[in-house]
Amino acid sequence: MMSEFVLPRFIFCLIQYLREGYNEPAADGPSEKDLNKVLQLLEPQISFLEDLTKMGGAMRSVLTQVLTNQQNYKDLTSGLGENACVKKSHEKYLIALKSSGLTYPEDKLVYGVQEPSAGTSSLAVQGFVGATGTLGQVDSSDEDDQDGSQGLGKRKRVKLSSGTKDQSIMDVLKHKSFLEELLFWTIKYEFPQKMVTFLLNMLPDQEYKVAFTKTFVQHYAFIMKTLKKSHESDTMSNRIVHISVQLFSNEELARQVTEECQLLDIMVTVLLYMMESCLIKSELQDEENSLHVVVNCGEALLKNNTYWPLVSDFINILSHQSVAKRFLEDHGLLVTWMNFVSFFQGMNLNKRELNEHVEFESQTYYAAFAAELEACAQPMWGLLSHCKVRETQEYTRNVVRYCLEALQDWFDAINFVDEPAPNQVTFHLPLHRYYAMFLSKAVKCQELDLDSVLPDQEMLMKLMIHPLQIQASLAEIHSNMWVRNGLQIKGQAMTYVQSHFCNSMIDPDIYLLQVCASRLDPDYFISSVFERFKVVDLLTMASQHQNTVLDAEHERSMLEGALTFLVILLSLRLHLGMSDDEILRAEMVAQLCMNDRTHSSLLDLISF
Template sequence: MVRTAVWLFLQWCDERFNFQATFLQCLAKHVPNIYSAEMDPLLEKQEEMVQAAILYPLECYLFGEDPDIFLEKLQQSGTSQLCGKVFKGGETTYSCRDCAVDPTCVLCMDCFQNSIHKNHRYKGRRAVKAGNYTSCQEAKEEIKRHSENVSQRPLHVEVLHADVMAHQKFALRLGSWLNKLMSYSRARKVLHELIFSSFFMEMEYKKLFAVEFVKARHLIEEQNVITTITETLLEVLPEYLDKNDKFNFQGYSQDKLNRVYAVIYDLRYVLGGKPTLWTDRLRERFLQGFVSFLRILTCMQGMEEIKRQFGQHIEVDPDWEAAIAIQMQLKNILLMFQEWCASDVSLHVRLSKTGAISRLHEFVSPEEFQVELLVEYPLRCLVLVAQVAAEMWRRNGLSLISQVFYYQDVKCREEMYDKDIIMLQIGASLMDPNQFLLLILQRYELADAFKKLKPTKDQDLIKQCNVLIEEMLQILIYVVGERYVPGVSNVTKEDVTMREIIHLLCIEPMAHSAITESLPENENNETGLENVIDKVATFKRPGVSGHGVYELKDECLKEFNMFFYHYTKTQHSKAEHTQKKRRKQENRDEALLPPPPPDFSPAFSNVVRILNCDVMMHILRTILQRAVELETHLWTEAMIQMVLHLLSLGLLEEKHQLQKCPEEEVTFDFYHKATRMGSSALNAVNVLMLLEKLKRVPQLEAQKDTVSWILQSTQDQEKAERKRKAEAARLHRQKIMAQMSALQRNFIETHKLLYENTLEAQGKEDAIMEEERDASTI
């Protein structure tokens, strides 16, 4: 073996031999013999053979001397700036916010503690884990679940040639050998020189490396890399398409999906650097890639549709993890595509000035455009969430509950739940408000619930109806009240992040890590927390035990919105309890009123019309009347709470519009609609009359302060209304008098000669009459 190693070393060093060809011949000869297809190979013997036949002569060739002597010299030459540590899944890594070029620049704990970066702004996080499992327990449960169902799926078997397996085993061994060498800085230099003195001597490889090395713009502009990556995805994913060309990942292979995730990460990396200068060719190639990416989204739209199970419970829960995982992988890709579009000045300026909604007619003709279709899928998803909450899908198993959880969870909500709310806001801005609400009632199957009631003793049916009404009212609150989205209103990303933090800290003081985990991350795994936390919170250092937490600043408490759309039901209850307790300690009433929201942008300004349309007033009156009459179970305190919140939003909106614009320009007449009778019947009532009666309902004692505030606001509104009407009447009379005076002056000016002759004749007539009086006197 020693003689073989020396002979190989001398042969590789001989300039007459091609090193690459000779080395590959060596592998072809020795690897299959070393890694034979034995069931129980002697590992020590294998290691001895591979060292002698391959690795030792290779080290001699690289180092130019005995490897042991060379490596000893490396150890004595000093330590490296990079430790070369290979991170395991879940291991803590650190990234310096001030110095890191991109999110891949990380340090291990030891290097971080011994570096200057610990005094910079930094972020600690877990190393990338293998697969999509957040813990060992989750992975074990997944394995267990698949093992229970193993008999239901045929095993996939492939036969590999023994030589192929041998080379696979050697590749693993070669990887560990390279990892050992890379732990030495000078060894890395040698390996680096080896690559450049061999691989890059060929012009073809040099060009290929240059393409890979240049910035994303060149890859897109010259190599059309976005299209290449997306087309690669489309080549890998067809096996998961159903007969309708929609993805269906039932019985998926985790290994194959891991390859899909790797390709998606390539696309994410390419889109990481937004161009500062656009060219026509770059724009053309980017749009080609984007169109190709839309084909993937088309396959995702409506994938893995589910039908409500009646009668019998499903036997086996369907797989759902893969579809959610794909959605999570593509979340940042979607955001990055939007950022690229916004960076194109020629496109961005037009959109920022006119709004994308107002330009829809440029792309779709009025005959083809149907806004109802625009909101159909988002509305289906939100209604599904409501029906799951009402336990109408309980026979569909736990997988559906898991999907609904992720739909609203911080990991997915930006591109799922939040976007569906925005789509409803777009629909509300384009549709007649009454028509929009009728569509909502129809999709929630609640149209009959707001007509004349038919008595029922079915408690399950009553409970379902109540939950659906609560969920619908909640969505209506979000549509008219949630405006902290750039484009929907004039807010920035920092404003959005501050609002998220404010509402988290309204629940309770939190540690830095707890806040970070509750905020969505961008494409660089950043939450924006560091940029705004000091504006809204103060850090309370830990005592003898425990950890430091952030507490909300007092001036930010006024931003609390009890129906913040990212609260879970548990968070909503806890935040409400915390804020009422605080107000009670301050000897204040317990009315948790909505903060005045920012103005909608012009394209969304019509959304507020929902608040004072006829159908909305009917919904509010019906719920209040049921609570006042106490004759039916079709109301809950949560419903009343939401109705009061909507009434408060309407009053705040009207007050704001009257302060902002002249009265004659304000068409939002919420107070007028609230005082209008519900019908022409003798016993008809309006909203304000119902609120007066609501104060006397013992079950709603907790809502009395909010009711009192609304009634006081309406009284103030009534006084202001009377004052405005009196002032308007005075101005109207003044205007009429001014018009009459102007007409009189205009008439005199127009008929000046006639007016002068009339005055002259009148003068003569008066003189004659005076003379006649004098004569008669004499």
């Protein structure tokens, strides 16, 4: 057919223009003006392809054959012939790959992901030199080279699951068809709307849909790298999700690419590498010797929610039972995911100001709450939705096991023994909350015995400390003991219990403390509570007392806070057998007791 002869050359001509038009300057990247100029010149050609997609199934079938034909692509684009123009075009293509931190498989020997050495915590940064306190901000593709230059030993990466391909997920890209290179340039030009429309208009063709989904997965790491560098990340994010939601919402297709293209491995690895580019040394507990690293909430990556489209895709595929099942069965993936979650454990640390008021109030706290909710909690809820029956007990056991291992690594990395550092609080303990919620699901829905999924007494004592520290800090904040930290600390305290966040934050914390209270020695637990609230010296029969850690003006409110906490511990039954209807009724009564509410305001105030 004439169309099958002409179309490959037409598409190759389009690709040549895209290659020639993209110049990689020495600075951050090509200006938006230059990119738009190239795209404007190509608008008639792209519009022509778009018109072809509207001519019905027969034409879309022809286009699919052209776009996915590997031999045509090889013959026209290899640059091996005598045509100088084609050779130059191929060289520009290779330069574009290299400038993107990508290589052709033939260009270099590709190594697999390095395993941690025996006895090494995957959460820890090894080999801090001197007084170096933070990880330098490095691009994930060059991480191994740059870590050393920052005065740090190389970070050991977690071992990926056994199903991972031996080629590097992050650094290698080989195109075998027009479709693959077209998507590459679509990403490189930051998803121009015309190109996106053309690629999506082809989706009714099932063969194309499968091929395009596999191509999208193949380029997933490159999408992440481009998104991080983009100056228009909001627009690019929306266009990425506009594509991915149409690909990953289909369970059968999501399952197919999970099996054939290691979709889960790629997504988790890409998220891990994305966050690794903005890690800093944690100052929680042992500031000098801590080996734990956390995300820096002041980075644009978190402040601008740049990670959102990738997390959204991950949440989307976890909504499919067949995909979630593979995730929960894969021990390597669970280890990698817990490593990812650990980057948020202890982030946005607050240190109480004792002398002078802070000069500048940091406003990064909302980025921290949003990051934990979106990147940690929402995937957790997605996984929990598939652990509702007795037959899924093993999934919960897997998560609990690796969560406890990650928590032990965390305690080791921050050099925690039995006492929290004074005048510090972080509201972000996603590993604790994963453990608490899977514990709740195990008992409530899967008929597991609580003691069978609990650690030993020593670990249980450690698990109690940091959630309890948050409850004591809430009382301190309400008692104006943190007033020198400014209004932002009150904002954190309010956000922690706010209706959109409480399901994923304070509720799991309270449940975990209830479990600890039921299994630890009662005297130890109660004394720990009063010690954390700094009111032990008040509990005396003597006519006078001397509190060495609390000013007299704060004693009454802190004692009230401690007693209120004990009441909450005894009365809150969200995860202790209440049905969903009972919980909803209790929340409605609580809201209506305070004020008359409209139906819409109740929907806003009550967490579901």
